[in-house]
Amino acid sequence: xSNNTYTSAIRTLGPVEAIPYTKDGEQKTFEKRTxxxxxxxxxxxxxxxxxxxxxxxxxxxYKAGDVVTVHYNISCRENKNKAxxxxxxxxxxxxxxxxxxxxARNEAPQPTDDIPF
Numbered sequence: 001x002s003n004n005t006y007t008s009a010i011r012t013l014g015p016v017e018a019i020p021y022t023k024d025g026e027q028k029t030f031e032k033r034t035x036x037x038x039x040x041x042x043x044x045x046x047x048x049x050x051x052x053x054x055x056x057x058x059x060x061x062y063k064a065g066d067v068v069t070v071h072y073n074i075s076c077r078e079n080k081n082k083a084x085x086x087x088x089x090x091x092x093x094x095x096x097x098x099x100x101x102x103x104a105r106n107e108a109p110q111p112t113d114d115i116p117f
Contacts, residue, residue, distance in 0.1 A: 011071045012047060013098075014039050019059050035059050035070065035092055049092040058095045067098040 014037035033051040038044070049070055051059060062068055071094040079085040 010074065011069055012037065012039075013067065013069045014047070016059075016062050016064055016066045016068055017046065018064060019062065031056055033059060035062075035068075035095065037068070037070065047090065049090045051092055055091070055093055058092065062095065062097065069096045069098070070094070071096075 017036040017038045019033060019035055031052065033056060035049040035051060037047045037049070039047060049072055051057075070092050072090045072092045075089045075091055077087055079087065
């Protein structure tokens with residue numbers, strides 16, 4: 001069976017759970033990262049996206065808790081050693097952060113009363 005890749009523009013939104021980084025030992029034949037999103041829906045799903053090659057660094061700057069939109073392709077291939085077993089991958093090609101939340105409110109500072117009487 002041949003590799004099938006569906007390249008429609010699929011995207012999902014959710015908070016980042018983790019961005020682990022994997023290397024192939026000392027040989028460094030490949031480098032791969034995964035971007036793990038938590039889905040706050042009725043099933044509380046976790047979605048894992050693969051990053052590699054040209055997309056290896058697209059998640060730089062994001063950390064756990066950041067809300068991001070991930071654009072990705074779905075790829076499926078059959079296991080060469082076991083007929084009928086398939087592997088499906090979600091390959092991210094763009095990560096966009098949500099608008100940053102306003103961390104401090106624009107309020108006038110409260111006066112402090114340092115006078116001892």
